[in-house]
Amino acid sequence: MPELSIPVVEGVRLASVPARIKDWERNDLLLVELAEGTSVAATFTQNTFCAAPVTVAKEYIAKGEVRALVVNAGNANAATGVRGLADARATCEAVADALKISAEQVLPFSTGVIGEHLPMERLLAAIPGSAGQLDPAGWELAAESIMTTDTRPKIVSRKLMINGEEIAVVGIAKGSGMIQPNMATMLAYVATDAGVTQSLLDQMVREVVAASFNRISVDGDTSTNDACVLMATGARGEMISSSESTGYLELYRAISEIHIELAQAIVRDGEGATKFVTVQVDGALSSEEALTVAFEVGDSPLVKTALYASDPNWGRLVMAIGNAIQGELDTDKVEIFLDDVQVVSAGGRASGYQEQAGEQVFSKPEFTIRIELGRGASSEHIWTCDFSHGYVTINAEYRT
Amino acid sequence: MPELSIPVVEGVRLASVPARIKDWERNDLLLVELAEGTSVAATFTQNTFCAAPVTVAKEYIAKGEVRALVVNAGNANAATGVRGLADARATCEAVADALKISAEQVLPFSTGVIGEHLPMERLLAAIPGSAGQLDPAGWELAAESIMTTDTRPKIVSRKLMINGEEIAVVGIAKGSGMIQPNMATMLAYVATDAGVTQSLLDQMVREVVAASFNRISVDGDTSTNDACVLMATGARGEMISSSESTGYLELYRAISEIHIELAQAIVRDGEGATKFVTVQVDGALSSEEALTVAFEVGDSPLVKTALYASDPNWGRLVMAIGNAIQGELDTDKVEIFLDDVQVVSAGGRASGYQEQAGEQVFSKPEFTIRIELGRGASSEHIWTCDFSHGYVTINAEYRT
Secondary structure: OOOOOOOOOOOEEEEEEOOOOOOOOOOOEEEEEEOOOOEEEEEEOOOOOOOHHHHHHHHHHOOOOOOEEEEEEEEOOOOOHHHHHHHHHHHHHHHHHHHOOOHHHEEEEEEEEOOOOOOHHHHHHHHHHHHOOOEOOOHHHHHHHOOOOOOOOEEEEEEEEEOOEEEEEEEEEEOOOOOOOOOOOOEEEEEEOOEEOHHHHHHHHHHHHHOOHHHEEOOOOOOOOOEEEEEEOOOOOOEEOOOOOOOHHHHHHHHHHHHHHHHHHHHHOOOOOOOEEEEEEEEEOOHHHHHHHHHHHHHOHHHHHHHHOOOOOHHHHHHHHHHHOOOOOOHHHOEEEEOOEEEEEOOEEOOOOOHHHHHHHHOOOEEEEEEEOOOOOEEEEEEEEOOOHHHHHHHHHOOO | OOOOOOOOOOOEEEEEEOOOOOOOOOOOEEEEEEOOOOEEEEEEOOOOOOOHHHHHHHHHHOOOOOOEEEEEEEEOOOOOHHHHHHHHHHHHHHHHHHHOOOHHHEEEEEEEEOOOOOOHHHHHHHHHHHHOOOEOOOHHHHHHHOOOOOOOOEEEEEEEEEOOEEEEEEEEEEOOOOOOOOOOOOEEEEEEOOEEOHHHHHHHHHHHHHOOHHHEEOOOOOOOOOEEEEEEOOOOOOEEOOOOOOOHHHHHHHHHHHHHHHHHHHHHOOOOOOOEEEEEEEEEOOHHHHHHHHHHHHHOHHHHHHHHOOOOOHHHHHHHHHHHOOOOOOHHHOEEEEOOEEEEEOOEEOOOOOHHHHHHHHOOOEEEEEEEOOOOOEEEEEEEEOOOHHHHHHHHHOOO
C-alpha cells in the first residue's frame, strides 16, 4: 500500500489541487465527482462539538442525491461558529457552480487544525480549476491530498466479478491522531461501480464501519470531523437491492475488507506508532463487555508505553482488565496470551512462563494480546498501537 | 512540603526499615502501630483485579479493631493468585507476633510492580526488628519509605485547638502513576489524635476522598492497590460522635485540607509532570456531567501534550468537551477561559483573543482551564498534569 495499480471506479472522477489551506506546497483540496444515480451512505463523528462541515454534510445527505464531495486538509473548520457553517456552505456553492449541480448535492469535509477559519479566498479560488482536472485515475493523488499528520497515503482496492462483469472497489482514508472508539471514523471514502440501493448501502456502511473503524484506537480521542462515506455509482452490473441479490456477498466482503485494511492502516500509521497490536478478548459476558476490556487495554497509557518499550509488563494488562470489568471478577479464571505465549493463568503468572518469551513477542512489530476472561461466550477484538516519544513530539509540536 | 516540623500524633508510632523488597538500598517497609481504641476507616480501589493486600485489608478491617498497618514499596503483590493472598496474611501474622496482637488487627498494603511474588523471606526477616524502632516522630521517614516512582515524599500536617486541647492531624501519601477517576486513591494514611467514632469516621473518609483523591488524574489508569486510611486514636480531647459535636467542623476542615493537599501533591509529582492544571467546569446539567467533562479534558492525551508544549490549543479542549457531552450540545453557549483570558465564546474563538495571551497562561507552571457549558447550574473541578516525554520515559523503563 499504496498498491501498484489502482483500478478505475466507473462513475467517479477525482481532482487534487493545491489551495494553500496552510502555508505549505502540496495538494490539500480534493474534489470528487459522482455520476448521476450514485447511492451515497455515510457515518459521522459522535462528538457533539462536531465541525461545521459535518453539520452541513449531514443536512445535505439527508436531502437526496449526492453528486460531489469536497475535502480540504490542513484546517478542520471546527469550533468556528456561524461563520464556519457559512464557509462550508459557500464551499459547496462554489463546487456546485463549477460542476453545474446544486449546492445541496455537494458534501463538504475538512480535516486539520480546530478553531481557525478556513482561508476562503484561496479555497474558493482553487475550485474552478480543480473541476477541469477531474480524472477517473485520480485515486492515488486523492489519498495524498487528504493527509495531515499521516506519514503515508492509505489506499486499498479490490476487483471482483459479479455475473461476468468486473466490478471495482477503491477506498482511501486519512487519520493518525484523535482516533478512538465510538467514532464514526476519521475521513474515509470508499467507492464501487457496482449498483447498490440506498437503503442497502446505508445498512452496509453501518455494519462495515462497526467492524473496522470502530475497532481501532490510537489515542482515545474522538475527532470533531470523522466521517466515512460509501459510494456505489451503479455504472457496472445490475442493481443490488438486498442481501439475497447476486453478488451481494462478494461485494460486501470486498467492501468490508477494504474498510478493515484502511482502519488497520490508520493504526499502523498512528502518530508515533512503532507497533501494531491486536487485542483479542474472549470469554466475556457480552460483546459490549469484551469491547470495553479490549479498549481499556488498548487505550491505557501504561499499556501503550509498555508496548513501546517491548516490555511484556502483563501487570498493566490485568490492571486494565480490572478497570474495565464492573461488579465481580473471578480473577482465577483470567488467562492472557501474547501470541502463543501464555503469561497469565489463574489470574497470576503462568507456571513455566519465561520473561524472555514474552519479550520476544513484544519486540515484534505486530502481535496479538489475547485475554480469556472465563465469564461467558462473547469475543471481540480491536487494533491499537503503542505510545512513543514520537506521539508526544508530534502532538506537542503540531500547531507550531 | 515536607514541612519543617511534623507534629506527633499521640497514639501512633511508626518504623521504616530496609527489607530489600527490590534490589535497592533504602527503607521500603513501613510499620504503623495504633493505640488501643483507635477508630480506623478506609476506602479501597474500585479495580476489580484488586491486589491480594487489598482483599485481605478489606476482610480484616470489617472484623473490628485495627492495631497496626504494614506497608511495603517495590512490589504490589497484585495478580499473584492464592500465593499472594497467603503472603499478605503471613505478613500480618509476623507483625501480630512482633506487636503481641492478632493477625486480623493488622492491615497489609503493597505498592510497586504488579505480577511478582513478594520476597517473603526478606520481608518477614525485617519485621521483628522494625517493631523495636517504632517512634511517634517517624512520619517523615514513613513518607519516604512508601515511595515508588515518586520523586519526593508527600506529607502534610495541621495543628488545631478543640476545647483548649491541641489536636494534631498528619497525612502521608505516595503515587505518581496509575492515577485516575473512580479510584479510592493511591496509598494515603492520615491520622489524628482526636477521637472520632467509627461510623462518623467512615462517613468522613468517604466525603473527603470524594473531594480530594477522586478529583485527580495523572494518566487515567486506576491502580490495583489504591487505598486511603483515616485513623483517629482518641488520645486527646473528647470523642467526636456527630457533626454537632464540639470541634467537628474544625477537625473536618483540617482533615479535608490535608487530603486535598496530598491529592494535589500526587498530581504535582505525576510521572513526568511539568504543569499543575485545575480544570473547572461550570454551567453543567449535573455534577456528574461537569465531572465527566472535566475528566475528559484532563485525561485527553492530546490536551495533555498541548499542556506540555505550552500550546493553548483550545481546539483540543472543545474536542474533549464534545466527546464528554451526551445528546445535544448547544455549542454557541460554550465559553472557555485560561485563567482570566477568554479564548472561546459562542463556541468559537473569542473576539479579541490573542494567541500570545493564551500562551502566557499555558507557559505558567500552574493555571486553571475554566469551561462554561451554559447548560445548567452544576460545577465541578479536578486537578491534572501534562503528558511529557518524561512520562513515556518513566513508563517505558519502569521495570527494567
